Amino acid sequence: MLQIKEHMRVNKLPHIWCPGCGDGTVAKSMIQAIQKLKYDKDNVTVVTGIGCSSRMNNIMDYNTFQTTHGRAIAYATGFKMAKPEMKVIVVTGDGDGAGIGGNHLIHAARRNIDLTVILINNYIFGMTGGQFSPLTPHGDIASTSIYKNIEYPFDICKLVEGxxxxxIARGTAYHYALTEKLISKALEHKGFSFVEVITQCPTAYGKRNKMGDPYDLLMWQKDHAVPVEQVSKFSQEELEDKFIIGEILVRNDRTEFIEANEQLKERARSIKGGAGK
Amino acid sequence: MKSKAGTVRFMQGNEAVAEAAIAAGVKIFAGYPITPASEISEIMSIRLPQEDGIYIQMEDELASMGAIIGASMGGKKSMTATSGPGFSLMQENLGFAAMVEIPCLIVDVMRVGPASGMPTHPSQGDVMQSRWGTHGDHPMVVLSPATVTEAYNLTVEAINISEKLRTPVILLSDAIVGHLKEKIEVPEKVKLINRKMTRQPAEKYLPFATGEDCIPEFAERGQDGYRYHMCSNVHNELGFPNDSGHDAAERMLKRIHRKIEIHQDEITFYNTFDVEDAEILIIAYGCVTRSAKDAVKTLRQEGIKAGLLQLQTIWPFPDKIVRRFTANVKTVVVPEMNLGQLISEVRLNSCAEVVGLNRADGLVISPQAIIDKVKEVK
Known part of the structure; x- marks a missing residue:
């Protein structure tokens, strides 16, 4: 078993995350998944946007791009077209991926382009100081919702399913071994794969909402997660404040975008001179 | 811009851009529909797959710009095409391309703005947006064609400049040039420039270190250990955020400007007509050049010593050229299809008095309007 530091830029440590942050746990799950799949580091590209999640690829020894807020999927789409042989992973957050970059998420899913998007959901805009995000629960306190959040979050996994x-899969920082397995399966899936990972932000979210220390926040994840295999054991009412973890959807009925382009090129070549001239 | 004469075609300006881009090696086009630029997308969707390239229709212009930068980071020549509203949406990522030194081509086929403006009448309203649209201090190279032939040739130049100088380049076209059909000789072959590749082994490679030319070297990813970082923060020579070093930040920002400045002469394109003994000099760019050329012909027939300086490169502003050609004239007339944008730069550099002729109502500036203006200021 490789040490994770063999896939890290250890000279870029310390990282910028706060003590108790879940992002490092996700980084570890991700690196271990890549190591176990025996991917060549040269052949892995990690694209990020802006936010706490975006600083993950600074410390990873892969091809790494940290782009603009919300646009990592768009950059990754272009990169994948130029380098279809590469494993291209986007790491994003609930603000970056479900807010400002939500449109790109929808359309990358629709195209079924072979990217793996890992969306770290810590329910808050952490880096900017704790403003509510599109995934902050209704009624929660954020630096811009001290009178309680009047907006409603949405299920990002259901969005990408639609x-x-x-x-589509969901893990948590608490269930780090499961998360590693889900990331691994997402990476091996040909087509658009999406893994939401629920994590804790003790600094900008947990403290304001009096949820305790990082340990308590991890326990919250444990207590509110329902493995997909056990969903049928719960009533709709019981599921209301819970979230499902595990493999939510796998389908193989759609041609991957780059492959579809290769087929398209064949058709284009067969009518060359007949079209567009 | 010399090339062997090739096939004679009857071609639209937008089509010339698309064909030139393919000839210059563009392999990936990402775009979003907008009039009057959509033909470029449509033609690329037909032609690129025939050339082993990919056309992708993105969900918006922010995504288009992101995708072409990503494609270029992957080593492929890439481009997008849009008009004013879409160009506005591209600005943040355009700044990324300037700062992270990613070659790519952005075609803006201008229409009347602001907002939806007058869809889709022609305008030259994006002159300042093309220079200063993104935030912060950044260099920008902008070329502006007046004919279908120029649309072809300047597209090739734009792609070559972007590759050579590792910078985004904008082709500022307009609804007239974009939709005009003219005779064009499509060259058999065009001059091709590819970005400079590093010879440093991965362990010694610094992705943002440069020599005196101020141009960083590119490394192909996916092999030999070139796993470098590129980020949107002000960065050091390794490409990592430079959170504390203000000197390094200033060095980086000044270098990306200097990179363009020291190559200014070779990226400055212009044409002159009857300037030798001119007393009144018209300085025009883009579609207005066509009316200006016609006006000069008529004025000369009437014995009025008028001349024309056509700027094909508008940014970086050809300051030396303007100083040279205004040194011996009495008055300079700057006709623009906007309320006066490039005229400010002309004023800064002109040796003679500068007068504007402007209209921003979606109609062309006619040769007669220019003739009248010249006679008025003569």
Whole structure:
């Protein structure tokens, strides 16, 4: 078993995350998944946007791009078209991926382009100081909702399902071994794969909502997670304040975008001179 | 811009851009529909797959710009095409391309703005947006064609400049040039420039270190250990955020400007007509050049010593050229299809008095309007 530091830029440590942050746990799950799949580091690209999640690839020894807020999926789409042989992973957050970058998430899922998007959901805009995000629960306290959040969050996994993603899963920082397995399966899936990972932000979210220390926040994840295999054992009412973890959807009925382009090129070549001239 | 004469075609300006881009090696086009630029997308969707390239229709212009930067980071020549509203949406990522030194081509086929403006009448309203649209201090190279032939040739130049200088380049076209059909000789072959590749082994490679030319070297990813970082923060020579070093930040920002400045002469394109003994000099760019050329012809027939300086490169502003050609004239007339944008730069550099002729109502500036203006200021 490789040490994770063999896939890290250890000279870039310390990282910028607060003590108790879940992002490092996700980084470890991700690196271990890549190591166990024996991917060549040269052949892995990690694209991020802006926010706490975006600083993950600074410390990872892969091809790494940290782009603009919300646009990592768009950059990754272009990169994948140029380098289809590479494993391209986008790491994003609930603000970056479900807020400002939500449109790109929808359309990458719809295209079924072979990207793996890992959306770290800590329920808050952490880096900017704790403003509510599109996934902050209704009624919660944030630096811009001290009178309680009047907006409603949404299920990001259901959104990408509606958009046509062909692999969807959810893990948590607490269930780090499961998260590693889900990331691994997402990476091996040909087509658009999406893994939401629920994590804790003790600094900008947990403290304001009096949820305790990082340990308590991890226990909250444990207590509110329902493994997908056990969903049928719960009533709708019981599921209301819970979330499902595990493999939510796998489908293989859609051609992957780059592969579809290769087929399209064949058709284009067969009518060359007949079209567009 | 010399090339062997090739096939004679009857071609639209937008089509010339698309064909030139393919000839210059563009392999990936990402775009979003907008009039009057959509033909470029449509033609690329047909032609690129025939050339082993990919056309992708993105969900918006922010995504288009992100995708072409990503494609170029992957080593492929890439481009997008849009008009004013879409160009506004591209600005943040355009700044990324300037700062992270990613070659790519952005075609803006201008229409009347602001907002939806007058869809889709022609305008030259994006001159300042093309220079200063993104936030912060950044260099920008902008070329502006007046004919279908120029649309072809300047597209090739734009792609070559972007590759050579590792910078985004904007082709500022307009609804007239974009939709105009003219005779064009499509060259058999065009001059091709590819970005400079590093010879440093991965362990010694510094992705943002440069020599005197101020241009960083590119490394192909996916092999030999070139796993470098590129980020949107002000960065050091390794490409990592430079949170504390203000000197390094200033060095980086000044270098990306200097990179363009020291190559200014070779990226400055212009044409002159009857300037030798001119007393009144018209300085025009883009579609207005066509009316200006016609006006000069008529004025000369009437014995009025008028001349024309056409700027094909508008940014970086050809300051030396303007100083040179205004040194011996009495008055300079700057006709623009906007309320006066490039005229400010002309004023800063002109040796003679500068007068504007403007209209921003979606109609062209006619040769007669220019003739009248010249006679008025003569």
């Amino acid at each position: 958009a046509g993603a062909t692999y």
